Amino acid sequence: MKYYRWLRGSLTGVLLMALTMNVFSAQLMVTRAFTGVWEQVNHESQGLDLQVIAQADGSNVAVAYWYTYGNDRKSAWYLGVGHIVDDKVDFELYHSKDVGFMQNGMPGDDSVTPIGTMTMSFHDCNSGTVTFNTSHDEVGQGSFEIGRISNVMNMHCTGGISDNMGGMSMYGQRRIDLLPARSDINGSGHARFEAYAGRGVFEVKTEGLPDGTYHLYVGEEDRGMFDVVGGIGGLEFASPAETNKPLLAFDPRGLQIRIHDEAGAVLSSFEGVFEEGNYGHHGDYGHMYDCSYGNQMGGWGWMGGMGHMSGMGGMGHMGGWGNMDYCVQEGDVIEINANMTSTGQINGARGVAEWDMATNHMGFSVEIDNVPSGSYPLMVDGIEVGIIEAYQMMHSGVYGRIMFRDPQTYGGYYLDFDPRGQTVEVMQQGGGVILTVDFPTE
CATH class of the missing domain: 2.60.40 (Immunoglobulin-like)
Known part of the structure; x- marks a missing residue:
């Protein structure tokens, strides 16, 4: 780990600041703040350079360069291009061969071939696990632990949606009604999404429902339970996380919002959804x-x-x-x-x-x-x-x-x-x- 030990030593202050400031709930999402250099904590001078980037259509993808060694003890590297799913990135892994030092560029990409898959799963903003499965004779399959040793200047990682809200983005507040989803329900509610540069809040409030325990569904995902007492109840998420407000580690935009009891949906936003996109410089x-x-x-x-x-x-x-x-x-x-x-x-x-x-x-x-x-x-x-x-x-x-x-x-x-x-x-x-x-x- 000589090279990564040297780099980690040069960046100790940055890493310690990130470690002492992060507060997490049970989940997180991979954001642009995960961009940085990640070492293989149990291996000598090996690791990954991860970049979370935006595409022209507004979706986010990840690119990873895996720096390691071959059986000949010479340096080798592999390229991963992946899709982000909650706290993981699933990569297609590629290998480039038969290219010489400073060789002139050639048309096409014949030297680049797919060799398998790789998944980066993150425990928090500073650690995770990588698993890989390839057809490459030397690489094969396996897993290793990773730890962050660098991040982007002036970017603090929370693992929540606020990481992706840049200073040039313009958001605001949106609110949609939650209406009865069954004939036996007389209650109502609303959902509110508040998003600014560096901060996001998502809350759901209900009234008039029978007392009991309910589940909040955003899209098809169960995002948590809450109790209704005296007809009133709700849940609130924040990014960065706040006291009594779990981390907002998902994006509610573009998804139907529902409140469920044991029999199914009681309230729903139906066709009402928060608009997708960040409405920044490149949007309408x-x-x-x-x-x-x-x-x-x-x-x-x-x-x-x-x-x-x-x-x-x-x-x-x-x-x-x-x-x-x-x-x-x-x-x-x-x-x-x-x-x-x-x-x-x-x-x-x-x-x-x-x-x-x-x-x-x-x-x-x-x-x-x-x-x-x-x-x-x-x-x-x-x-x-x-x-x-x-x-x-x-x-x-x-x-x-x-x-x-x-x-x-x-x-x-x-x-x-x-x-x-x-x-x-x-x-x-x-x-x-x-x-x-x-x-x-x-």
């Missing part, structure tokens, strides 16, 4: 406000209920809004900034409101400072849309900020209103405007 949701994709009010076309818009008077199709922009060309950004005017209720109070739109998002934020610490309601056209929490900063004065965005991002609220052309006000608790602005339309 990455062009929500792209003029070349047609002006359909971006995400507001599928919002449902229109949130605060219900109080804005006939705003369903944005009638009466003049020539305001609702889309931009690829690469363009529209920004509107407006300083807020103090009413004098709090001496020296300051505020600024900002709105921006690009092809993949629309955002609105309000910042306040030079005010006492506390909570300040934010009003748009006379409707409360949120609360600004102002705190004493360590090296400056009191500051508060609220952010809205479509699609929603972690730490922000869902933007389901348009502030342009509206009066924006910051209030004191109990009433009284402290900052105001008639927000511009351009």
Whole structure:
């Protein structure tokens, strides 16, 4: 293990950090965070380089390079291309032969031949077992234990769905109803999926069911049991795992959700499913406000209920809004900034409101400072849309900020209103405007 011992020694700090921070439930899923170098812990200077990658269709596959030795004691390597199934990767194993050092490239792949299969099964983010079965005389069949000795910089492995939610992805929250699946059931429920960069939550809540024990099915998989007491029950998963919330080590998108008792399904989402995909830069949701994709009010076309818009008077199709922009060309950004005017209720109070739109998002934020610490309601056209929490900063004065965005991002609220052309006000608790602005339309 000389080579891998040297590499492991160089990366001790990285590995120790991963070992001390991981918290797991009984299951995990292979994510992009499993990418790295894995040594054969009981063998000399041998191991695998694993890469979990995304294909053009959005599906994930794994590629593994197995570095080992032949009977001639010279180095040898094999290539595996595999499909990910929960906590395992099932590979087709290939061997390349009769190629010389720095040999010129040749058309075709005649030198690459399949020799069998290999499976990587993971116990957690840092250990696992490999089994292989080949027709190769020297390789044959067998198994070995593996341990991680490197990972991708700034990528923390949890074994949950949040590992696959990159910083450039845009998600939000989705909710679907669970309806009675049998004539003798009067209860109801809902499922909620919340996904942001680095975090995912999936919960199911029921009400009106008879007290007892129920199973949650996502697709055809039983994902756990929960008790209904006083007609109320449910399950919640999180990634990374949290106290009393098991690890979300599966993807509920695109799958039917059902609640079962001993006789079968009692509640079901039927045709209702969470949309598949990550709605990031390469998906349709990455062009929500792209003029070349047609002006359909971006995400507001599928919002449902229109949130605060219900109080804005006939705003369903944005009638009466003049020539305001609702889309931009690829690469363009529209920004509107407006300083807020103090009413004098709090001496020296300051505020600024900002709105921006690009092809993949629309955002609105309000910042306040030079005010006492506390909570300040934010009003748009006379409707409360949120609360600004102002705190004493360590090296400056009191500051508060609220952010809205479509699609929603972690730490922000869902933007389901348009502030342009509206009066924006910051209030004191109990009433009284402290900052105001008639927000511009351009």
